[in-house]
Amino acid sequence: MSSVWSFFKVSEEDPRYAVCNNCEGRVMRGGVRVKSFNTTNLITHLKNKHPEAYTEYEKLANANKQQKKNAYNTTAAAPVGSPIERLLEKNKKFHKDHPKQKALTMAITKMIAVDDQPFSVVEDEGFREMLEVAEPRYDKPSRRYFADVALPALHDIVATHVHKLLDSDANDISFTTDIWSSDLNQTSMLSLTAQWINNNFEMKRAVLHAQEFPGSHTGTAIASAFEGMFTEWRIRKENVHVVLRDNARNMVKAMEECGVKSLGCMAHLGQLAVHDAVLSQRSVVDSLAIARKIVGHFKSSPLGTSRLRDIQREMGMKTKMLQQDVPTRWNSTFLMMTTLLEQKRALVMYEAYHGLPVSLNANQWSLIEKMTTLLAPFEELTREISSHTATAADVIPSVVALKRFLNKTAETDSGVKTTKSALLEAMNKRFETTFSEQLYYLATILDPRYKDRYFDADLKQVAKNKLEKEVDKMTVSATTSASATFGPTPDTEDTEPEEGEPQEKRMCTPSEGHSFLDMFDEILEEKEQDEQATGSTSVQVHGYLSEPTIPRNVSPLQYWQSNMTRFPALAPMARKYLSAPCTSVESERLFSGASNVVSEKRNRIGTERAEMLLFVKHNICLLPKPGKAKG
Numbered sequence: 001m002s003s004v005w006s007f008f009k010v011s012e013e014d015p016r017y018a019v020c021n022n023c024e025g026r027v028m029r030g031g032v033r034v035k036s037f038n039t040t041n042l043i044t045h046l047k048n049k050h051p052e053a054y055t056e057y058e059k060l061a062n063a064n065k066q067q068k069k070n071a072y073n074t075t076a077a078a079p080v081g082s083p084i085e086r087l088l089e090k091n092k093k094f095h096k097d098h099p100k101q102k103a104l105t106m107a108i109t110k111m112i113a114v115d116d117q118p119f120s121v122v123e124d125e126g127f128r129e130m131l132e133v134a135e136p137r138y139d140k141p142s143r144r145y146f147a148d149v150a151l152p153a154l155h156d157i158v159a160t161h162v163h164k165l166l167d168s169d170a171n172d173i174s175f176t177t178d179i180w181s182s183d184l185n186q187t188s189m190l191s192l193t194a195q196w197i198n199n200n201f202e203m204k205r206a207v208l209h210a211q212e213f214p215g216s217h218t219g220t221a222i223a224s225a226f227e228g229m230f231t232e233w234r235i236r237k238e239n240v241h242v243v244l245r246d247n248a249r250n251m252v253k254a255m256e257e258c259g260v261k262s263l264g265c266m267a268h269l270g271q272l273a274v275h276d277a278v279l280s281q282r283s284v285v286d287s288l289a290i291a292r293k294i295v296g297h298f299k300s301s302p303l304g305t306s307r308l309r310d311i312q313r314e315m316g317m318k319t320k321m322l323q324q325d326v327p328t329r330w331n332s333t334f335l336m337m338t339t340l341l342e343q344k345r346a347l348v349m350y351e352a353y354h355g356l357p358v359s360l361n362a363n364q365w366s367l368i369e370k371m372t373t374l375l376a377p378f379e380e381l382t383r384e385i386s387s388h389t390a391t392a393a394d395v396i397p398s399v400v401a402l403k404r405f406l407n408k409t410a411e412t413d414s415g416v417k418t419t420k421s422a423l424l425e426a427m428n429k430r431f432e433t434t435f436s437e438q439l440y441y442l443a444t445i446l447d448p449r450y451k452d453r454y455f456d457a458d459l460k461q462v463a464k465n466k467l468e469k470e471v472d473k474m475t476v477s478a479t480t481s482a483s484a485t486f487g488p489t490p491d492t493e494d495t496e497p498e499e500g501e502p503q504e505k506r507m508c509t510p511s512e513g514h515s516f517l518d519m520f521d522e523i524l525e526e527k528e529q530d531e532q533a534t535g536s537t538s539v540q541v542h543g544y545l546s547e548p549t550i551p552r553n554v555s556p557l558q559y560w561q562s563n564m565t566r567f568p569a570l571a572p573m574a575r576k577y578l579s580a581p582c583t584s585v586e587s588e589r590l591f592s593g594a595s596n597v598v599s600e601k602r603n604r605i606g607t608e609r610a611e612m613l614l615f616v617k618h619n620i621c622l623l624p625k626p627g628k629a630k631g
Helices: 040-048 053-073 083-090 101-116 119-122 127-133 143-169 219-232 249-258 266-278 284-302 302-314 328-344 344-354 362-385 392-407 418-430 438-445 457-472 477-482 518-528 541-546 556-563 570-577 587-598 607-624
Strands: 008-010 017-020 026-027 174-178 179-181 188-197 203-212 240-245 260-262
Touching: 017 040, 026 040, 040 053, 053 438, 053 607, 083 127, 101 119, 101 143, 101 266, 101 541, 119 127, 143 188, 143 607, 174 541, 174 587, 188 219, 188 570, 188 587, 188 607, 203 219, 203 587, 203 607, 219 249, 219 302, 240 249, 249 284, 260 266, 266 328, 266 418, 284 302, 284 328, 284 362, 328 344, 328 362, 328 477, 362 392, 362 418, 392 418, 392 438, 438 457, 457 541, 457 570, 541 570, 556 570
Parallel strands: 174 240, 240 260
Antiparallel strands: 008 017, 017 026, 174 188, 179 188, 188 203
């Protein structure tokens, strides 16, 4: 009942009127029928005729409102009253401040961001019916509320936590960046992702920006955008370890103008090497053009696809679609050639029965087969360096292993020896500066899987000298405290083999044949034997390098987590140099998700809201789980 009835009573003569307790005046209750009765006229009467009574009424009304709010907050935890009262209470909608109301709204907002759902999903009939069954008391907000209130609130929560992580344990941060343009609304976005290793040697990753980038994409404009992004996140340039970018001139110029260290994406360099040596050859270009037309025929013809599936089933083959390539991604071209070879018998049968607009002759089929064999290690390398765990430490060992593989002769080289030599030459050209780049060789030597085993004599000495200089900068107390403990300790049982236990490596003999990954083991077998004879002026550096490498399938961060107390001067350097990725794949993955956010179903979404959705989607995992301590 309204608090206003403390100042009125219903007229005994005519229930359509209320009688004021102060002046005995009659006030109309708002209509002639009971359904239309209200208290608006009564409140207005108090306000105009009895100000003191109106003030008292407001106090009563506010107290009553607070009492109802408290009742809503405690209903779920402690239902009271008779069974009928509890049943009625269960059918009441939650107050907007009820914990369950807030939790459900937050969960739906997370779902929209993580699952790339449009905001209109909250108005879909099936979704609303599902909510009604799951929690009938939930008062479903509008799509506008989720877009304008709930999403910004969740974004602020995640951003605050990311700020906390960056401020607390991110001393040296590595970044990736890329520019993406949407085909739907001509929007361009500039990305910035961060990667660092915390004090407990755990890799942390966060998406900081995917902001709109209008206008000309000049180096100056990109540099200005970077200055703004660093300022917003309170990131000092001395904390920027490196920025991984593509090899476009505007990006190179932007990083120079911004005054931060940057490196080109290794995957892009591999793309250029393969294109220079293989994909630019006339015979290969002609064969790939025909292959694309064959794949395109089935992509555009449902009847042709159905017939091909029938033939695959008749021949006992697994039904499989042909892979369409993207010319700017050579590995997608490799996958297209691979699927064509897998379906060669079915395609030949299809052509005999139904015909194809174009077809590959015997020489072209043979060329494609040889190209896939030749490029297989490159595709393997691309997958390795594009993995979530790949770092700058993988660059030099991968290049050395790939060069060794290309220098070996094999039976499959017949007909492609010239191409193989051209590929090796392209590798030498594109990765010429890799071995002189300090970031790469220090990251490699600080990775316990590689150390200095993939260096030649000159680079080994350069890397050791640089490492020792960096160690000398550390405190004398830190160096002294670790000088007496370089033997095996219980902490390293998970990362180093016990005496007599073989490491997960083997020597590749000519009779066994060889693959790209075998090259890593082969190099280590050669270098491990004479490592004990090498000397070093730093006790920590010598102790670290004189120990055997750990298997490649063991995490280097796991090693340093167990051995940071043994090598206190080397551990901070490992945190710094192993934080750098070797590709800009993180930014490319981000924009793969952007195409789902800016989609045909929501092509009018603003870039600010799109960035919020991408930010929440990729960083929500950084929030502490319920029941766990924050940090």
